[in-house]
Each structure stands twice: as C-alpha cells, then as structure tokens.
Amino acid sequence: xxxxxxxxxxxxxxxxxxxxxxxxxxxxxxxxxxxxxxxxxxxxxxxxxxxxxxxxxxxxxxxxxxxxxxxxxxxxxxxxxxxxxxxxxxxxxxxxxxxxxxxxxxxxxxxxxxxxxxxxxxxxxxxxxxxxxxxxxxxxxxxxxxxxxxxxxxxxxxxxxxxxxxxxxxxxxxxxxxxxxxxxxxxxxxxxxxxxxxxxxxxxxxxxxxxxxxxxxxxxxxxxxxxxxxxxxxxxxxxxxxxxxxxxxxxxxxxxxxxxxxxxxxxxxxxxxxxxxxxxxxxxxxxxxxxxxxxxxxxxxxxxxxxxxxxxxxxxxxxxxxxxxxxxxxxxxxxxxxxxxxxxxxxxxxxxxxxxxxxxxxxxxxxxxxxxxxxxxxxxxxxxxxxxxxxxxxxxxxxxxxxxxxxxxxxxxxxxxxxxxxxxxxxxxxxxxxxxxxxxxxxxxxxxxxxxxxxxxxxxxxxxxxxxxx
Amino acid sequence: xxxxxxxxxxxxxxxxxxxxxxxxxxxxxxxxxxxxxxxxxxxxxxxxxxxxxxxxxxxxxxxxxxxxxxxxxxxxxxxxxxxxxxxxxxxxxxxxxxxxxxxxxxxxxxxxxxxxxxxxxxxxxxxxxxxxxxxxxxxxxxxxxxxxxxxxxxxxxxxxxxxxxxxxxxxxxxxxxxxxxxxxxxxxxxxxxxxxxxxxxxxxxxxxxxxxxxxxxxxxxxxxxxxxxxxxxxxxxxxxxxxxxxxxxxxxxxxxxxxxxxxxxxxxxxxxxxxxx
Ligand SMILES: Cc1cc2nc3c(=O)[nH]c(=O)nc-3n(C[C@H](O)[C@H](O)[C@H](O)COP(=O)(O)OP(=O)(O)OC[C@H]3O[C@@H](n4cnc5c(N)ncnc54)[C@H](O)[C@@H]3O)c2cc1C
Ligand SMILES: Cc1cc2nc3c(=O)[nH]c(=O)nc-3n(C[C@H](O)[C@H](O)[C@H](O)COP(=O)(O)OP(=O)(O)OC[C@H]3O[C@@H](n4cnc5c(N)ncnc54)[C@H](O)[C@@H]3O)c2cc1C
Ligand code: SF4
Ligand code: SF4
Ligand code: FES
Numbered sequence: 001x002x003x004x005x006x007x008x009x010x011x012x013x014x015x016x017x018x019x020x021x022x023x024x025x026x027x028x029x030x031x032x033x034x035x036x037x038x039x040x041x042x043x044x045x046x047x048x049x050x051x052x053x054x055x056x057x058x059x060x061x062x063x064x065x066x067x068x069x070x071x072x073x074x075x076x077x078x079x080x081x082x083x084x085x086x087x088x089x090x091x092x093x094x095x096x097x098x099x100x101x102x103x104x105x106x107x108x109x110x111x112x113x114x115x116x117x118x119x120x121x122x123x124x125x126x127x128x129x130x131x132x133x134x135x136x137x138x139x140x141x142x143x144x145x146x147x148x149x150x151x152x153x154x155x156x157x158x159x160x161x162x163x164x165x166x167x168x169x170x171x172x173x174x175x176x177x178x179x180x181x182x183x184x185x186x187x188x189x190x191x192x193x194x195x196x197x198x199x200x201x202x203x204x205x206x207x208x209x210x211x212x213x214x215x216x217x218x219x220x221x222x223x224x225x226x227x228x229x230x231x232x233x234x235x236x237x238x239x240x241x242x243x244x245x246x247x248x249x250x251x252x253x254x255x256x257x258x259x260x261x262x263x264x265x266x267x268x269x270x271x272x273x274x275x276x277x278x279x280x281x282x283x284x285x286x287x288x289x290x291x292x293x294x295x296x297x298x299x300x301x302x303x304x305x306x307x308x309x310x311x312x313x314x315x316x317x318x319x320x321x322x323x324x325x326x327x328x329x330x331x332x333x334x335x336x337x338x339x340x341x342x343x344x345x346x347x348x349x350x351x352x353x354x355x356x357x358x359x360x361x362x363x364x365x366x367x368x369x370x371x372x373x374x375x376x377x378x379x380x381x382x383x384x385x386x387x388x389x390x391x392x393x394x395x396x397x398x399x400x401x402x403x404x405x406x407x408x409x410x411x412x413x414x415x416x417x418x419x420x421x422x423x424x425x426x427x428x429x430x431x432x433x434x435x436x437x438x439x440x441x442x443x444x445x446x447x448x449x450x451x452x453x454x455x456x457x458x459x460x461x462x463x464x465x466x467x468x469x470x
Numbered sequence: 471x472x473x474x475x476x477x478x479x480x481x482x483x484x485x486x487x488x489x490x491x492x493x494x495x496x497x498x499x500x501x502x503x504x505x506x507x508x509x510x511x512x513x514x515x516x517x518x519x520x521x522x523x524x525x526x527x528x529x530x531x532x533x534x535x536x537x538x539x540x541x542x543x544x545x546x547x548x549x550x551x552x553x554x555x556x557x558x559x560x561x562x563x564x565x566x567x568x569x570x571x572x573x574x575x576x577x578x579x580x581x582x583x584x585x586x587x588x589x590x591x592x593x594x595x596x597x598x599x600x601x602x603x604x605x606x607x608x609x610x611x612x613x614x615x616x617x618x619x620x621x622x623x624x625x626x627x628x629x630x631x632x633x634x635x636x637x638x639x640x641x642x643x644x645x646x647x648x649x650x651x652x653x654x655x656x657x658x659x660x661x662x663x664x665x666x667x668x669x670x671x672x673x674x675x676x677x678x679x680x681x682x683x684x685x686x687x688x689x690x691x692x693x694x695x696x697x698x699x700x701x702x703x704x705x706x707x708x709x710x711x712x713x714x715x716x717x718x719x720x721x722x723x724x725x726x727x728x729x730x731x732x733x734x735x736x737x738x739x740x741x742x743x744x745x746x747x
Contacts, residue, residue: 254726405708
C-alpha cells in the first residue's frame with residue numbers, strides 16, 4: 001500500500017491547457033480549454049482512493065469524489081457522471097467556479113506533500129464529456145404526486161430545488177425576473193469563465209424533464225406569494241440571490257462612468273454588450289479602468305474591462321494580497337492578463353469633467369492595524385496620503401446586499417437586520433408556512449455550491465412537507 | 471411572446487401606440503407603473519410607462535416616441551407581430567390622493583405617462599386642470615383623452631399653431647397665480663420638468679415628476695437608474711419613477727442620460743443602414 005502511494009505521487013498534476021494570456025485578454029472565449037480523455041485518466045490515477053476521504057469533507061455537498069474518480073480511472077464516464085449527479089446537479093458549473101483550493105482540493109491528502117488531485121478539473125471533464133455524448137441515463141422521475149411547487153429565482157439554488165423536486169414527482173415552475181434563466185451564472189460570471197451555453201443546456205435539461213421555466217416574472221411585482229398560493233402552488237422556494245448593489249457613498253459616485261459591478265457585468269454578459277452593435281445594449285469601454293474590491297466579482301470586472309479594450313485595468317483594495325477573497329485561479333489569471341493591483345488603498349472621491357464624465361479617482365493609502373471582528377487586520381487610513389488615479393471607468397465591486405423588492409411585498413417573512421431572509425439552517429424553512437429560502441438571499445453573497453447545497457436541503461424538506469406536512 | 475393587437479401612429483408617425491397582449495401584467499398594473507420591453511433576441515431592455523391597461527381583455531398600451539435604435543425596431547413591428555419579452559408591472563404606483571385642486575402638466579410623449587395619472591386623480595374627486603404642450607399642432611398627442619381626464623384642459627404649442635403660443639410653464643404660472651392649487655404633476659422632457667418645478671417651487675406647490683433615467687433590470691439590482699433626490703441616491707425603478715420634483719437633481723439626470731450618446735448614434739446608424747440595404 002505504502003509502495004503504491006509513493007508511485008502515485010510521482011505523476012505530476014495534469015495542467016489544463018489555457019489560452020495564452022496576451023491572446024485571451026482580448027477575447028471572450030473560455031480561458032482553460034478543457035482536458036483530453038487521456039490526461040483526465042492520468043489525473044484520475046493520481047487519486048489514491050482514501051478510505052476516509054478528506055476531500056469529501058471539504059465539499060459542501062459531499063460529492064463522492066473517490067467514487068467518481070475511480071470510475072474515470074476505469075473509463076466508465078456515464079457511471080462517473082451519474083455518481084456526481086447523486087450530490088451535484090451542476091458539475092460543469094462547479095468544476096469551473098468552486099473555490100476548490102479551500103474546499104475539496106484544499107483537503108486532498110495528496111496536496112499535503114505536493115499538488116492535490118485536480119478534482120475540479122475532473123468534475124468539469126466528466127460533465128463536459130457527458131454534455132457532448134449524452135450517454136448516461138438521466139435520473140428517473142418518480143410517479144406524479146399532483147403537488148405544485150413554485151421556485152422563485154433561477155440561480156444555482158433555484159435550479160437545484162427544481163431539479164430535485166421534479167424527480168420526486170412534483171410539478172415545478174421556476175419564476176425568473178430576467179428574460180433569461182441562470183441567475184448570477186448568466187448575468188454575473190463572464191463567458192470567458194463560464195460559457196453561457198453550459199448554463200442554458202442545464203436549464204434545457206430541466207425543461208426536458210418537465211420543469212416549467214417562466215421568465216419575465218418579477219415575483220413581488222408581477223405576482224405576490226399570496227397570489228402564487230391562490231393559483232394552486234403548495235410550496236414556494238425563494239432563491240432570489242443577493243441582488244442589491246453596494247455603493248461607496250463617496251462624492252462623485254453618480255458621474256457617468258461609475259458603475260456597480262452588477263450593472264457593468266449585466267450589460268456585458270447578459271445583454272452581450274461585448275458584441276455591440278450586433279447586440280443593442282452598449283457599455284462604456286474605459287481606457288483606464290479601476291475596479292474597487294478584490295473578490296471574484298472584482299476579478300471578473302477587471303478582466304472584462306481588459307477584454308473590452310482597456311489600456312490599464314487596476315484593482316484597488318483596502319487590504320493586502322493575503323486578504324484577497326477571490327478564487328486563487330482568478331487572481332492568477334487576472335495578473336497574467338495584466339490587471340494591476342493597488343493594495344492598501346481606499347477610494348475617497350470621484351471627479352469628472354464638465355459633461356459629468358469620470359476622469360479621476362482620489363485614493364487614500366492605508367496601513368494594517370489590529371485584527372477586527374472577522375479576524376483580519378483592520379485597514380487604517382494614513383492621514384494626508386491622498387493621491388489621484390486617472391480613470392474613465394470605475395466599477396464598484398465591494399459586495400452585494402439583500403434586494404428588498406420581494407421581501408417587502410411579502411407579509412410574515414422574518415428578515416434579519418441586513419434584510420436577508422431568516423431560514424432554518426438545516427432545512428431552509430422560513431417563518432412563513434410553506435415557504436422556504438436558501439442561497440445568497442439567506443447567507444449573503446456566498447458561493448454557487450453553497451447555494452446549491454441549501455437548495456438540496458430545502459428540496460428534501462419541501463418533499464417531506466408535501467408528503468407528510470409542515 | 472407578447473402579441474401586438476393594435477398599432478397606431480400619432481404625431482406624424484414620430485410617436486407610436488401599441489396595445490399588447492400581456493394578461494398577467496394587465497391584471498396587476500396601476501397608474502404610474504411601467505414595463506420593460508425587449509423586442510428581439512439581440513435587443514435592449516427598454517422601459518416604457520403603461521399609458522393604459524385593459525385587465526378584462528388582458529392588454530396593456532404603450533405610447534413611445536421613436537428616438538433611437540430600439541424604438542425604431544419597435545416602430546417597425548406590425549399588428550400581429552410580437553415583442554419577445556415584456557416585464558412588469560415595475561416601479562411604484564402613483565400615490566393618488568384627494569387634495570382639491572390639482573394641475574397636471576405634460577410635454578411631448580410625457581402626456582402619455584400623465585394621462586392615467588390625471589384620470590386617476592379626477593376619478594377620486596380632484597379638480598384637475600391640465601396643460602399639455604408640444605412643438606406644433608401636429609405633434610400633439612392624446613388631446614381628447616386628456617380632455618376627458620381633466621376638468622379643464624389648456625394646450626400650448628411652441629410655434630403657436632394651436633392653443634397658447636409658448637411654453638407650458640407660462641400657462642402654469644398663470645394658473646398658480648390665480649387659483650388655489652394644492653398639488654402639481656409635471657411629466658415630459660427633463661428640461662420641461664425642471665422648468666415646471668422651478669415655477670411651482672415659487673408658489674410652494676408640491677410637484678410630482680416621473681423620471682426616465684437609463685435602466686436595465688428595473689428591479690433595483692444594478693443601480694444604473696440612480697438619481698439624486700434631496701441629496702440622497704435613489705433607484706428610480708423601485709423607489710420611483712415618481713419623485714418630489716423640488717428635490718430632484720435634474721442637471722445630474724440630464725448628464726447621466728447622455729452616457730451612451732456616441733454608442734446610441736452608432737447603433738441607430740447601424741440599424742438605418744441595415745434597413746436601407
Ligand atoms: C460576478 C460574480 C462572480 C462570482 N464568481 C463565483 C465563483 O467563481 N465561484 C462561486 O462559487 N461563486 C461565485 N459567485 C457567487 C455565486 O454566483 C452566488 O453565490 C450564487 O449564484 C448564488 O446563487 P443563488 O441561487 O442564491 O442566487 P443568484 O444566482 O443570484 O440567482 C437569483 C435569481 O433570482 C432572480 N430573482 C431575484 N429576484 C427575483 C424576483 N423577485 N422574482 C423572480 N426572480 C427573481 C434573479 O434575477 C436571479 O436570476 C460569483 C458572483 C458574482 C456576482
Ligand atoms: C420609467 C421610464 C418610463 C418611460 N416611459 C416612456 C414612455 O412612456 N414613452 C416614451 O416615449 N419613452 C419613455 N421612456 C424613455 C424611453 O425608455 C427611451 O426613450 C428609450 O429607452 C430610447 O431607446 P432607443 O434605443 O430608441 O434610443 P437611444 O438612441 O438608445 O436613446 C435615446 C435616449 O433615450 C435614453 N435611453 C437609452 N436607453 C435607455 C434605457 N435602457 N432606459 C431608459 N432610457 C434610455 C437615453 O437618454 C438616450 O439619450 C421611459 C423611460 C423610463 C426610465
Ligand atoms: S462540488 Fe465543488 S467542492 Fe464539491 S467536489 Fe465539486 S468542485 Fe469540489
Ligand atoms: S483526498 Fe485526494 S487522494 Fe484522497 S480520495 Fe480524495 S482526491 Fe483522492
Ligand atoms: S434599473 Fe437597475 S436598479 Fe434600476
């Protein structure tokens with residue numbers, strides 16, 4: 001056994017081919033180009049099939065990682081995808097966007113001495129392979145129960161609930177405010193990181209097995225929850241995400257050229273402003289672009305700006321590289337493509353010209369003080385250290401909040417002090433009978449896989465309710 | 471898909487009326503609310519106020535001025551054609567209140583937005599004096615409907631071809647001078663709303679305006695529609711579109727509306743060239 005282990009570790013982690021940084025910084029095609037069957041099998045062979053797999057503990061939904069990797073080793077791809085589907089209905093998405101380095105891969109035993117098994121890449125590989133081959137048996141639908149479930153929001157959380165409950169025999173309708181389903185996966189995360197075709201094919205798969213997807217339905221405005229119940233829905237799941245932009249509340253923020261990341265990314269991704277004028281929606285293409293914040297949203301914005309022709313794309317962040325919350329791969333890719341980082345800098349104001357267009361951001365230098373409540377050292381301003389950065393586009397990506405549109409129109413729904421819905425951690429039940437919630441609208445901005453995990457738990461609870469009672 | 475069941479040209483073809491099948495929206499819409507409309511797969515999301523609704527027939531009516539590419543695409547749709555996406559009702563409804571004497575001022579296509587509000591105000595027992603204006607007689611819209619929706623109607627044209635020769639603000643001032651007006655509503659091009667608010671401010675008459683910043687989602691998600699009201703940032707799509715006109719920073723709105731000047735022209739020319747070819 002020990003022998004075998006040593007041998008396995010010798011094979012290097014298979015590197016997924018990527019577009020050259022200089023080339024990809026000018027197009028919207030996906031950065032990592034996917035793996036061949038051969039390299040996937042080699043990569044799979046690096047997994048030593050731990051009896052107590054630490055990787056699984058790192059995965060929020062507990063994908064049977066050694067299980068599906070073994071099936072890749074045996075070249076049983078349809079079985080591999082079925083194995084993943086048991087826990088994760090969107091592997092093509094998760095393989096691409098999960099923060100693997102702090103989840104599954106961060107826990108992989110092989111990673112203790114060398115590079116961990118590329119679990120994310122393998123998950124992506126199996127899913128992409130299956131999407132092309134369509135060889136695996138889709139999970140079977142249970143007999144119809146005659147119960148109707150409304151899912152509000154078509155992000156990863158809502159899609160998971162819909163997928164689970166349709167298989168359990170319930171009738172499911174998804175209500176989506178936008179004209180296209182997918183949530184952040186289509187309006188936020190850019191094409192070069194997650195091709196939209198993948199998301200649409202997942203949704204098409206759900207429609208094929210009977211999920212009804214109603215776009216252009218803004219629940220709270222088009223219909224209230226009470227009206228949904230009156231229309232015959234037995235249970236409602238709220239997966240509306242954290243769709244409220246945060247602004248900085250500093251002078252000059254309403255100048256033309258200052259965007260929330262939500263607006264900037266929605267224009268570019270969902271509305272396809274990068275294909276303007278074939279697509280009608282424009283976006284300001286800055287020459288010198290500043291992005292405020294350093295999470296995934298900020299990386300996506302800064303990298304989109306480059307692709308739209310920016311000469312400089314800079315990330316301005318109050319803390320240091322150690323505190324950057326974005327996925328490792330995103331920071332790495334951004335740096336490779338030429339995004340520059342200004343750490344320990346806080347924005348003070350924006351200034352513009354006589355036409356109200358942004359020309360300058362004034363920043364203030366910071367230093368790190370004592371740790372704050374989050375355990376991170378608190379950035380403190382250095383008096384008199386103001387300096388100017390030239391810019392014609394500034395994207396504010398410092399977080400999102402709870403959008404009150406639906407919650408304000410709904411009586412009896414308990415919210416916390418930030419406006420997020422209070423839901424039972426174990427099953428997603430809210431304070432309102434027959435209403436569940438999960439994903440970013442409960443936790444605040446988190447991750448795709450956590451939103452899906454919450455969806456899975458709620459789906460189980462909804463099924464129990466529809467079979468037994470509240 | 472949302473079928474156009476009636477199409478009508480107004481103001482010499484510069485303004486178009488569409489009645490659209492949208493039963494779910496029709497059953498919920500209230501005066502002052504708007505929809506977001508997208509005609510095609512590649513189209514833009516365009517906010518338009520509902521000029522009317524018919525819950526029984528399940529239709530809504532929009533009236534829009536052709537100003538750029540998207541509205542030109544809308545213009546080229548015929549009766550029986552469909553819009554791909556219609557989303558709504560969005561925005562807060564007008565707070566209709568019985569206050570006594572009210573003056574309603576409308577300019578250009580703003581009259582279409584004003585009409586359901588004037589009608590609503592009159593229905594609940596207000597004495598509604600309306601003033602509507604346009605550049606010339608042929609560009610005036612909804613005269614008859616406004617006559618019915620108002621106790622008294624004044625008309626102004628910039629060139630004097632019909633009604634009072636001059637701006638709506640002149641008649642407005644006259645009315646405020648003579649009558650005990652409790653509230654005003656002003657809807658039209660931003661410079662008109664700004665001027666009307668400057669007048670009503672002199673007389674300390676609370677004035678409602680309906681703002682039209684550039685929007686995308688219309689659900690408070692992007693912040694693109696932000697306007698400054700009383701020194702605070704508001705999202706017009708959810709906090710508005712109606713606001714207290716005396717508190718609105720119109721100059722900022724005017725600048726923000728020009729954000730895509732260059733792109734819009736490019737886009738419109740692109741469309742016109744395609745149409746010619
Ligand atoms: C730019 C960006 C990059 C990100 N990158 C990553 C990443 O790399 N890895 C990762 O794990 N996570 C990432 N995240 C976070 C992740 O996308 C979210 O945590 C996740 O999408 C939350 O899923 P959700 O289903 O709760 O909500 P969302 O994905 O936000 O979906 C909610 C849906 O509900 C709809 N909706 C809202 N209100 C209503 C209403 N009243 N009626 C009907 N529909 C409504 C919205 O239009 C939306 O489609 C990123 C987020 C952003 C914005
Ligand atoms: C709540 C609201 C209600 C409105 N109601 C009406 C109405 O009832 N009738 C009517 O004629 N017009 C109305 N408008 C204005 C209408 O939306 C614009 O005229 C339309 O978007 C122009 O699009 P375009 O592509 O034809 O022209 P463009 O060439 O794209 O633009 C012309 C001008 O319209 C504005 N505009 C452009 N894109 C948008 C956008 N996405 N959202 C808002 N404004 C934009 C810009 O300021 C621009 O200068 C309303 C706007 C809002 C916000
Ligand atoms: S779902 Fe995410 S965390 Fe879980 S195994 Fe897949 S990539 Fe890793
Ligand atoms: S921890 Fe690593 S080596 Fe062990 S089962 Fe998981 S992936 Fe394989
Ligand atoms: S249009 Fe996006 S917030 Fe108002």
